Amino acid sequence: MQQFEAEHKIINPEDFEKNFSTLNLGPTHPATHGIFQNILTMNGETIEDAVQTIGYIHRAFEKIAERRPFYQITPLTDRLNYCSAPINNLGWHMTVEKLLGVASTKRIDYMRIIVMELARIADHLICNSVIGVDSGALTGFVYMFEKREMIYDIYEEICGARLTSNVGRIGGFERDFSPTVIQKIRELLVELPKTINQFENLLMRNRIFMDRTINVGSISAERALNYSFSGPCLRAAGVDYDVRVMNPYSSYEDFDFTIPLGINGDTYDRFCVRQEEIKQSLHLIKSALENLPEGDYHMDVPEFYLPPKEKVYSEMESLIWHFKIVMGEINVPVGEVYHAVEGGNGELGFYLVSDGGRTPFRLHFRRPGFIYYQAFPEMIKGSVLSDAILTMSSMNVIAGELDA
Amino acid sequence: MDNEFIIQQLREKFPNDVLKIDTSSDMLMMEIAKSAICDVVLFLKNELNFIYLTSLCGVHYPEQALPLGVVYHLHNLQDNIRLRLKVFLSDDDPHIDTCVEIFSAANWMERETFDFYGIIFDEHPNLIRILNVEYMDYHPMRKEYPLEDSTRTDKDDKFFGR
Numbered sequence: 001m002q003q004f005e006a007e008h009k010i011i012n013p014e015d016f017e018k019n020f021s022t023l024n025l026g027p028t029h030p031a032t033h034g035i036f037q038n039i040l041t042m043n044g045e046t047i048e049d050a051v052q053t054i055g056y057i058h059r060a061f062e063k064i065a066e067r068r069p070f071y072q073i074t075p076l077t078d079r080l081n082y083c084s085a086p087i088n089n090l091g092w093h094m095t096v097e098k099l100l101g102v103a104s105t106k107r108i109d110y111m112r113i114i115v116m117e118l119a120r121i122a123d124h125l126i127c128n129s130v131i132g133v134d135s136g137a138l139t140g141f142v143y144m145f146e147k148r149e150m151i152y153d154i155y156e157e158i159c160g161a162r163l164t165s166n167v168g169r170i171g172g173f174e175r176d177f178s179p180t181v182i183q184k185i186r187e188l189l190v191e192l193p194k195t196i197n198q199f200e201n202l203l204m205r206n207r208i209f210m211d212r213t214i215n216v217g218s219i220s221a222e223r224a225l226n227y228s229f230s231g232p233c234l235r236a237a238g239v240d241y242d243v244r245v246m247n248p249y250s251s252y253e254d255f256d257f258t259i260p261l262g263i264n265g266d267t268y269d270r271f272c273v274r275q276e277e278i279k280q281s282l283h284l285i286k287s288a289l290e291n292l293p294e295g296d297y298h299m300d301v302p303e304f305y306l307p308p309k310e311k312v313y314s315e316m317e318s319l320i321w322h323f324k325i326v327m328g329e330i331n332v333p334v335g336e337v338y339h340a341v342e343g344g345n346g347e348l349g350f351y352l353v354s355d356g357g358r359t360p361f362r363l364h365f366r367r368p369g370f371i372y373y374q375a376f377p378e379m380i381k382g383s384v385l386s387d388a389i390l391t392m393s394s395m396n397v398i399a400g401e402l403d404a
Numbered sequence: 405m406d407n408e409f410i411i412q413q414l415r416e417k418f419p420n421d422v423l424k425i426d427t428s429s430d431m432l433m434m435e436i437a438k439s440a441i442c443d444v445v446l447f448l449k450n451e452l453n454f455i456y457l458t459s460l461c462g463v464h465y466p467e468q469a470l471p472l473g474v475v476y477h478l479h480n481l482q483d484n485i486r487l488r489l490k491v492f493l494s495d496d497d498p499h500i501d502t503c504v505e506i507f508s509a510a511n512w513m514e515r516e517t518f519d520f521y522g523i524i525f526d527e528h529p530n531l532i533r534i535l536n537v538e539y540m541d542y543h544p545m546r547k548e549y550p551l552e553d554s555t556r557t558d559k560d561d562k563f564f565g566r
């Protein structure tokens with residue numbers, strides 16, 4: 001066994017001569033919203049350098065996934081970006097369906113779009129309201145959280161869970177949308193725009209908020225692409241890359257929606273891009289709900305989709321399939337797929353290598369937060385400490401996804 | 405631009421380094437010789453507009469002669485073409501050149517690959533473990549470290565009520 005001498009650069013001897021001081025931000029700091037450690041080198045109040053340490057909640061999901069049948073990997077994806085868990089779940093289901101080569105129906109696609117856009121709204125709501133909190137405006141946060149609760153109630157109605165949702169199955173949904181779900185979504189479509197108006201009145205043109213966020217933590221489009229930014233952070237820098245438009249999945253091509261763009265790539269632009277995306281998501285949900293086609297809520301994939309319970313008790317085939325699925329006895333085709341979905345904070349990719357067994361041979365999660373968080377020192381260099389806090393919350397880095 | 409054009413361009417520029425081409429999966433896959441990987445990535449970025457490094461990760465095939473793999477996913481945002489590059493390394497010499505100079509995003513991705521597979525990226529500015537603890541002395545995603553088998557019967561679980 002090789003012994004590695006790992007060293008995190010913490011204090012540079014030259015810093016003493018230059019009168020720099022070292023400041024530990026985190027790992028458990030109330031303003032970092034998760035377990036992040038940043039060791040900052042400060043020149044007075046200005047940040048000269050930052051070194052990040054991550055991995056505090058690493059749970060080895062990629063390794064665990066190599067031992068699990070496909071349907072048991074869905075709960076692992078819940079815990080990546082837990083602010084928008086349904087997107088991760090459905091992204092994983094679509095990856096497996098891509099490997100199996102089964103085509104979904106329009107009804108499943110539209111139902112998935114509704115769930116995924118709800119999750120995107122929940123993700124953006126929490127991120128933007130937390131930007132407000134970190135700049136000292138708690139009121140908006142409370143308004144928005146009330147509405148996030150409505151979204152969680154809808155999840156609960158669809159799948160029974162709230163935070164780690166485990167929604168859907170490989171091959172569709174476990175049950176159809178009930179009338180209560182439809183009613184609750186319609187309620188949200190009426191209520192949420194009012195709250196967003198209130199929230200934007202509080203912050204969007206607020207002089208103090210604008211002074212705190214404009215030109216704070218900005219990054220150019222070129223650097224953002226070099227750092228493989230994705231999602232709202234990339235679009236705030238002015239690059240119109242959205243997986244939903246570029247590589248449409250789940251019938252996103254049927255819908256007409258716009259991709260908001262920023263100019264400076266600063267905290268204010270990221271905030272505005274998310275606000276506009278919430279409105280676009282509401283529009284998407286509305287049109288998907290209006291045009292929701294009739295049909296079945298699951299595909300005909302008996303090898304992966306659990307049969308209904310009454311059939312398990314009355315039909316021999318269903319009982320056999322039920323047993324085989326639950327025990328994870330079913331082999332999948334040999335192959336490699338990469339499937340990307342637009343997650344709450346960027347391109348969430350699943351690289352799946354299958355050797356034909358009951359479990360993946362290799363599964364790699366492309367977590368957007370992990371990739372763009374490395375640009376954080378570059379974005380805060382030369383700014384003051386309070387700006388670093390705002391930059392971090394506006395990047396929407398989620399610890400669960402960062403550490404996988 | 406399409407896959408044919410990319411294959412032709414790369415064959416012209418790197419006649420000996422493109423070892424294998426596979427168009428049967430969801431995107432164009434090419435196996436590249438280890439010595440040329442940085443030149444290929446740089447060429448793809450500058451000449452063929454693959455400006456976006458989607459992901460970089462390791463794979464371990466213990467049965468193969470060259471068991472350790474590094475997989476690059478590149479994306480041409482203008483023409484919307486995705487590309488998968490693979491490099492295979494031997495167990496004795498798991499060294500490969502770093503792409504940090506070409507893509508800043510590769511920094512942590514390479515650290516993660518080093519952490520989990522022990523693949524050493526030469527000239528990397530800060531190649532230390534990223535998600536695991538510093539004093540760990542093995543690379544846990546390699547296949548020789550299996551997770552516990554859930555079907556084994558030799559385990560005594562009576563204290564846990566099972």
